Amino acid sequence: MKYFRSMKTDSKGFTLVEIIVTIVAAGILGAIFVQLMGTALNSSWNAVEIVRDESNGERLMERIIADYVAYINNDLGDPDSALINIFTDYNGKTIYGIAITTQYIYFDNNGDEQIGGSDNLKVVLQAPAQLAPAIRLRYPLTTILTKSRSTDDQIVIY
Numbered sequence: 001m002k003y004f005r006s007m008k009t010d011s012k013g014f015t016l017v018e019i020i021v022t023i024v025a026a027g028i029l030g031a032i033f034v035q036l037m038g039t040a041l042n043s044s045w046n047a048v049e050i051v052r053d054e055s056n057g058e059r060l061m062e063r064i065i066a067d068y069v070a071y072i073n074n075d076l077g078d079p080d081s082a083l084i085n086i087f088t089d090y091n092g093k094t095i096y097g098i099a100i101t102t103q104y105i106y107f108d109n110n111g112d113e114q115i116g117g118s119d120n121l122k123v124v125l126q127a128p129a130q131l132a133p134a135i136r137l138r139y140p141l142t143t144i145l146t147k148s149r150s151t152d153d154q155i156v157i158y
Helices: 002-008 016-042 046-072 079-090
Strands: 098-107 114-115 118-127 142-144
Touching: 002 046, 046 079, 046 098, 046 118, 046 142, 079 098, 079 118
Parallel strands: none
Antiparallel strands: 098 114, 098 118, 118 142
């Protein structure tokens, strides 16, 4: 009898109830983890698309500015013809799915932007309304090209 009693008290291991509770808890945590990771994986492409489209917008803006500098350098420092060339080359075009609008502007005495003049060319890159969900250029990119150079200025080399 002593042998059987000591055998029961010396048992080392888990009971069936402990094992079942552990398996159920692991199953619940696993289901929650799979649900959260599945949602994250399904929407992870969105960040890549946004970065790609923003990069295309910045690349296009750099191209326009580089063309402006090249026109100034090639036209012997004539910013007037450089502005006209940028206006005719890019106004109303769509490149990489990004709409380009250009317009001449000036600033009044209060510093407010007004349409007109011929000294400043405002270039705006924006996703067209019909492509806005597909092209993720969230905010328009804007630059102002000016007639601030003269023929005495040095040529800028990129």
